[in-house]
Amino acid sequence: MDDKAFQREIHDKIKKNIAPVFTGFDMDISWLEASMKWKPLVLVIGGYSSGKSTLINELLGMEVQRTGQAPTDDSFTVITNEGNSLPEEIPGSTLINDPRLPFTGLKSYGQSLISHICLKNVPSSLLEDSAIIDTPGMIDSTTERDRGYRYLDVIGDLAGMADMIIMMFDPHKAGTIRENFSVIRNILPERAGEDRVVLVLSRIDECDNVSDLIRSYGSLCWNISQMTGRKDMPHIYLTYSPKEARLEEKHAEWPQEREELKKKISGSQSMRVNHILENVDRKTAELEMVCESMYRFSTKTRRLLANTFKWALLAALVLFLASFALIKAYFPDQTEGILPDSLFSTELILPATLALLALISGWFWFSGFRFKRLLNQTQHNPESLVSLDSDYRRNIWSRVRNHVLELLRKRSLKQHLLQSRGSLNKVRRFIREDLKKYYSRMGQKNEKLKP
Template sequence: MHRENYINVLRDEIVETVANHLTPPAVKYGFSEVPLEADIKWRPMVLIIGNYSSGKSSLINEFLGAEIQDTGQAPTDDSFTVITYDEAVSDDPKIRVTEERDGKVLLNDPEYPFSTLKKQGQRFAAHFRLKKSNSPFLKDLALIDTPGMLDSITERDRGYDYQEVIGDLARKAGLVLVLFDAHKAGTVREAYKSIRDTLSSATFEDRIIFVLNRIDECSSFSDLLRVYGTLCWNLSQITGRKDIPKIRLTYSPNAAPKVGGAAAYRKAEYLPLLENQREDLKRSILDTPRRQLDHLASFVEIQGERLIHYLEALSTYREKRRQFRLRKILTGSLAGIFFGGVTALFVMMVGLLNPILMGTAAGAGALAFMLFWMGYVQKRREEAFHRHIVENVDALTDVEDQTRKDSWEAVREIVRKHLVKEKGGYSLFDLKRDLSSLRKRTARASQEIREAMSEVAALSDDEDAEFEIPILSINEVARPVGLVDDYFQDYRYNL
């Protein structure tokens, strides 16, 4: 089995692990409304976002080798477009759009991992679509083109929560490209929120690539440096990082102006020096299926940690509630005995000294008090206890290190919402049994995945794989991008 085929088998193995070990308790206890593997079972995806007119569609057409997306200086498309490979016409030498389907198909077909977006409503469904193409570039991945980000537009204008959609797609994607163009190296309001808040919470830094596009439209190399420096400054302010993230430089020759401009742009003295940047970006995108294996392995570990933390919090809640209930029942029982004694004393004081009558009165008094206690006092006390826990949900866990803090931050609101909705309506015995099983299975699965990935990481592209557990780790390999990249690296840190 060659490496590329092997990678596909590995991906299936990881998805099966999630489906068999993580999804059942996640759905059972309200950690997730949909199977966890729904986000990872489809092909690797590359999400492309950016300001309007940043050249997203032109760059996609450049990669695919045909005019698949409409292009223009003004915003030309306000839809989220999933572009995937059509194997049925793979032998056709002409690259083209072979099929188009509307958003309802994507949202309701279990083949695609987009069912979580149905909550965005009909307005979003009308701005969501699928395109199939026979471009070889799409053979092992899918691209997602997005509406250009603007300053003035609001959620009310769009009719759906744009940031929530971006976050959902970023969680599913193996790579996120954030595009800027040479004319607008600044960031509009939607871009600022996407980079600062949405992407930082939905995905990891190593999955985000910043791209300065349309560099062929800079009038000179010094103009390019000015634009580059402006973007570096803006990103450093947005991300809040001390180090400036790496920025790829690219352009689309086929999108250059036709009237005397295309040739002039290609003859610009600095463009030949940056061809390695364009090729590096393309390789990074094509390498998404391999790198996604590491992401999937991390997905198993991270989702396992979060699910375990979630179930631990629910278990702690049930333990606290049980202890609280037992204490209050004991208090009510003692109070009932006392009330029964008082009732017997009252009967004796009125002159009814019959032991049987006194015992009956004491029992009736104790029973009446216990019914009142259990039916009113105990119920109100437990409701107050529940509200207190919901308001102080952090008391359900210990966060002694950063890993625990991160996982708790991810599940904290899920725990709160579940307690508000379900009020702990589950068996503590079943919960502890499932939690113990989950710990063992997750630890074993994580170890097997990492061991197998380590064993096959050295496989060459043509080497056959004969390991029992097909898992592979492909870390992004740094590629030399030439002297100009070193120049830009020095320039960025001397700003």
């Protein structure tokens, strides 16, 4: 089965089984269509002058992007090969308004971004089935406001769309990356062994000696582990541009993984399915936690109702028997003989009314006081709805906590009472059976692709 058919199968399954659950809990599902739109995307990000444009030019075998020592590029450039169907260059206004392309969401960043984004249509065979996005280099967070748009948020949005993210660092600035990259922390993989994010330490020919290189490498590793919270270190490609490097004798033994890196980027098309599965994994894990917490709250609500009803029933019974006994004791003559054989004899009317009032008061006690108190307590401590026994679960919870609070507030008492376990079961079945099956099929596919 080819990639496209595999993608369609995953899409259709989610649309049919899980999409109604997402919408039932007011959760966005537009990411599903968005992640299938257009061609696989490779996003190249990093500090200014880290060598992004140089690497792209080298990959394409042509001078598409300007390069230079100072911050050179202040624009986002989508580079692809669309043949004759598009002009050589498309301005931001057209790019962002084209519904066939996945960039319409960037409209919200306003005019300043529109004048800082464009598409270049180049005759590169590598880009027939993919697109590369070159980005302006990160400078430091204080200059963010000078750009006129929320640069880090744009990077975050593009990183969410991209099927492969190349993060480039250079040895001079390897220690100052944390704040800048914190914006993409949310899209960095939570599980080991995934390779959508490719880390590159570039321009290593500029290190004076081995200890200089090791220092830069170590400081980069430290920053990455702080940023991702992961203890295992993903592979960091150590590279330099053979054309730009001022090679000396010391470089004879220097590591150079440029070719491996280029091969990896060239194979980005196969990353689309990985990316879709990663998105599905992330989003269904969030959905599962929302379902779980809402089901837990509904169980608490039902238990509270049962408990209140038990006391109301007891009060109704006591009131009924006591008032009946009192009527019998104080008004034996008046009540006898009016309608002696009827179930609705007058001596029962007062006790029954009192009992009914006790039941009604029980409902008001529940809905007007006890439920509100439970809701209040839960809103102050929504963590009581889920078990947060691992970093993985804590991470998911941090992303859905506000949404759970909103659902608690927005949903009616009736919705809380009627929330069944069905949705949770459905999502769990999808994660345990279908998603697992897709992962193993993708694993087999990747195995086959290995040289």
